[in-house]
Amino acid sequence: EAGVTQFPSHSVIEKGQTVTLRCDPISGHDNLYWYRRVMGKEIKFLLHFVKESKQDESGMPNNRFLAERTGGTYSTLKVQPAELEDSGVYFCASSQGRGFRYEQYFGPGTRLTVT
Amino acid sequence: QKEVEQNSGPLSVPEGAIASLNCTYSDRGSQSFFWYRQYSGKSPELIMSIYSNGDKEDGRFTAQLNKASQYVSLLIRDSQPSDSATYLCAVNAYSGGGADGLTFGKGTHLIIQP
Numbered sequence: 001e002a003g004v005t006q007f008p009s010h011s012v013i014e015k016g017q018t019v020t021l022r023c024d025p026i027s028g029h030d031n032l033y034w035y036r037r038v039m040g041k042e043i044k045f046l047l048h049f050v051k052e053s054k055q056d057e058s059g060m061p062n063n064r065f066l067a068e069r070t071g072g073t074y075s076t077l078k079v080q081p082a083e084l085e086d087s088g089v090y091f092c093a094s095s096q097g098r099g100f101r102y103e104q105y106f107g108p109g110t111r112l113t114v115t
Numbered sequence: 116q117k118e119v120e121q122n123s124g125p126l127s128v129p130e131g132a133i134a135s136l137n138c139t140y141s142d143r144g145s146q147s148f149f150w151y152r153q154y155s156g157k158s159p160e161l162i163m164s165i166y167s168n169g170d171k172e173d174g175r176f177t178a179q180l181n182k183a184s185q186y187v188s189l190l191i192r193d194s195q196p197s198d199s200a201t202y203l204c205a206v207n208a209y210s211g212g213g214a215d216g217l218t219f220g221k222g223t224h225l226i227i228q229p
Contacts, residue, residue, distance in 0.1 A: 004158075033216060042119070043159070043203065045216030059216060091158065093217075100146035100209045101166060104217060106158040 002027065004107035006092050012113045018080040021110045023092030025074070031095040032075050033104060034067060038088035049075060050098060061086075082114045117142040119206050121220035129228050134191040136223050138204030141185070148180055148187045151203040153222065159203055163189060194227045201225070 005024045013019050025032045034046040046065070047057035051072035060067070064083070069075040079086055089111050093104040118141040128134040136150075147166050151159035165171045165178040165187065177190040187206075191198055201224050205217040 031215070035216075035219075042221045043205075043217075043219040045218070048215050056215060098209070098215055100207050103149065103161055103164055105161060106151070108158045 004092055004094050004105055006090075006107040006110050008110060009108065010111045010113075012115065013082055014115055015084055016081045018078065019082055019112060021077045021079075021090050021112070023075045023077070023107060025092070025094030026096075026105060029094035029096050029105075030072065031098050031102070031104075032069060033093040033095075034075070034077055035091040035093065035106075036088050037091065037109075038085070043091065046077075055098075079112070082112075084114050087112055087114045117145075117206070117208060117218045119204055119218050119220035121202075121204050121223050123221055124224040125226050126223055127226045127228055128194050130194060130196060132194055134194045134198065134225055134227070136189040136191075136202050136204075136225065138187045138189075138220055139185055140187070140204075140206045140218070142206065142208045142218070143182075143185065145182075145185075145206045145208045147207045147209070148178070149205040149207070149217065150176075150178060150189045151205060152198075153201045153203055155201075191225075196227045196229050199225060199227045 032049040037043045045059040048055045049069045066078045089109045091109045092107045095102040150163040163178040179188045201222040203222045204220040
């Protein structure tokens with residue numbers, strides 16, 4: 001069974017540009033999560049999809065970030081326009097169900113560098 | 116604000132010894148607790164989950180949970196050099212309809228000395 005995949009693995013963009021990150025969850029996992037780790041800090045929750053619906057986006061830093069999950073399969077996270085403080089590693093995770101007994105499995109992450 | 120605290124280390128343990136990693140959390144409503152292992156530049160890999168007070172063993176790993184003390188730990192027996200990694204403690208406070216994202220600690224860097 002394939003794990004969570006993310007693309008690209010690394011992106012370097014200039015301040016003000018747009019970047020779109022993609023996440024493909026484990027097949028059959030309705031729950032998809034985005035997290036971010038900035039240098040020196042802990043991994044922080046951004047948002048949660050159940051199928052195509054945003055369940056919780058309380059962790060999204062501001063309106064420059066837009067996440068979508070059309071059709072309830074893969075998800076994209078767009079940053080527009082990118083700022084220097086957006087640099088970090090963006091992780092995607094998926095789980096089979098929702099609730100405290102369901103485990104989240106992480107993808108390899110996308111390292112975003114904004115210059 | 117929910118917080119998860121871990122000693123950042125590095126924690127250095129000789130090969131074959133027991134490595135003990137600790138984590139405390141602030142949200143008393145937390146329901147489930149996870150330990151992830153992360154090698155440099157790689158994704159967090161789930162190694163243990165625990166939901167009830169007490170011990171849970173899986174191979175060389177034992178997770179311990181004490182909800183009254185808001186404390187969770189991970190013991191690694193017969194430590195191997197391949198266990199050298201950063202260990203992340205994560206907590207889920209999901210209570211049915213609420214937020215389901217994990218709250219992470221900063222991680223403990225473990226070094227197993229051959």
